[in-house]
Structures are given as structure tokens and as C-alpha cells.
Amino acid sequence: MSQSGESGQGEIGVVAPGSDKTTLAIKVSGGSHWLAVGPEGSLYIVESSGNSVSVVKPGDAWVERHIQAGPSPVEVALAADGTAYATNQLAGTVSVVPALAPAPTHTIDVGAKAQPHGIAAAPDGTVYVAGILTNDVAVIEPGGTSVARRIPVGSAPQEVVAGADGTVYVTNSLDDTVSVIPAGADAASGTVPSGDDPGRMAVRRDGSVVVVNRGDKSLTVIEPPTAAPATAASLEEGAAGGAGAGGAASAADPANPGAVLSLPVMAGVAGGLVLCAAAAVVLLLRRRAAL
Incomplete structure (x- = not known):
């Protein structure tokens, strides 16, 4: 987790299993940082201000090496073979760093x-990159040196x-939906409704996906499909009604593929998960849509 030391120095706090406090503090630059863990346990930290990605070995509290990326790196994804892919949002590129x-x-x-902003590596090594302004996901095949194909999704895809x-799941910030792309597919099979302004996502051990909705300060939980992901679009709009900070949770039938739950969260949770570059772009798009 990101925190600040007494001198204002940026830090990544490390909490050991079973502990109720940070046990280590890794010195980094100030600001927000995207974190990712490699298959061998190394921690990768995106440092946008330095146009680099820092690597911390398992158990260490210091940066082992700095990897120079492109201008304004925002996120990094690790493939199963240890290859790191970093999105350079302002440059429109992805830096490829072998293990x-x-x-x-x-x-x-x-x-x-x-x-380009959000990025993820599928288990087979295929990399997916969200293009906020092109409303698509660029697909990079394992070992590829160029974009193999583009998959249209919703408006202002971010994560x-x-x-x-x-x-693969993609948050569409302006549509308030999540696009679902089956493994190896050339098109999204459908969309799942979320709360207002969906952003960060996380996959839980049971295969369900948790979506942070920044606009209404809620969480949407997409249950793992029990059939082909193509059926994920067949949900009623009210299933993910996006409960506000004090509202009640709503739920679709958890037995259905792509069933979704919306749960309220504290305001600080959603607010702390925004990276400035993407947030500014999405805010501008929202203002234009309102005109």
C-alpha cells in the first residue's frame, strides 16, 4: 500500500501475513503507484515521475533495479514467463521487459x-491493452512485436x-459497464452493468471479479460464469444498480453466468484508486458527453 514517511518521502508499506501493521517500508517517489507481482514474487512499482518501473525482490525493503520505460508509464502487467509490459500512456506505447x-x-x-492505460496478461501470455480514446482493446500475442488485432468495447475503456x-474483463468508464471477452476471442461476448464510473478491478480466488465504481462509491461483484461468458450480457439493468455510500446492496441471481452484486463502500476507497492521467481524460470525456 502507498503511504508517506515523516519527511514526506513516498513509501510502499508491506504488511506481513497475520500482522496488523506495516513491517517494512520501501522508499519510492511521491504520488500514486501501480503495483504488480511477478511469478517469482518480485514486486514491480510504476514510477511515472521517473518514467521507470522499480523492482523489489521478495522479502526485500529496497529497490533492486530501476527499469527505464517510456514517457508517463501508468501500469505494468506480468506474464507467466516473467515478461513485464508497461503502458506509456502519453507516448501510446507498451515497453516490453523480459524476465x-x-x-x-x-x-x-x-x-x-x-x-493506452489498463493492461493485463492472460494465462496464455496474450496481453490486452485498453485504449481510452479509441474505445477498444489492443491485443498483443505472446512474443509479438506489434498489435495483432483490436477488439471494440464500450466507451472510454480504462482498466x-x-x-x-x-x-478478460474491461471497465467502460462512460458506459458504466464491464465488457467480457472470452479467452482467445476476437470480440466481446457482451457487457455486464456496473455502478457509476467503473475503474479498478480485482480477480478473487473463486474467479469472481470485483469492480470499484468511483462515481457512486460502490463495489460491483461479477460472479464467475458457470457457462460460456457470452451469456454475461443477459442481465437486467437493475442488477448492478450501484448502491451509494449509504444505500442498500442489490443482487442478481448468483446462479446465472456473470451474475452481479453491488455493494456500498467508503468514499476514501474509490477516491484513493484513481491515477491522475486517466482520471483527467475520463473527466473530460464525461463533460463533453454532458454538453
């Missing part, structure tokens, strides 16, 4: 006009996660 390498071997152009079965 244990000190620097990227190459960059992949996904389009400067796309404002991407991949489940253990290879299903």
Missing part, C-alpha cells in the same frame, strides 16, 4: 491517440483484468 532484464528490449506502438480461465 530479469535490466531494460526493455523493444516497445510496441498501440497508438498515441489511444491513450483490464484477466481471469484464471483466460476471460
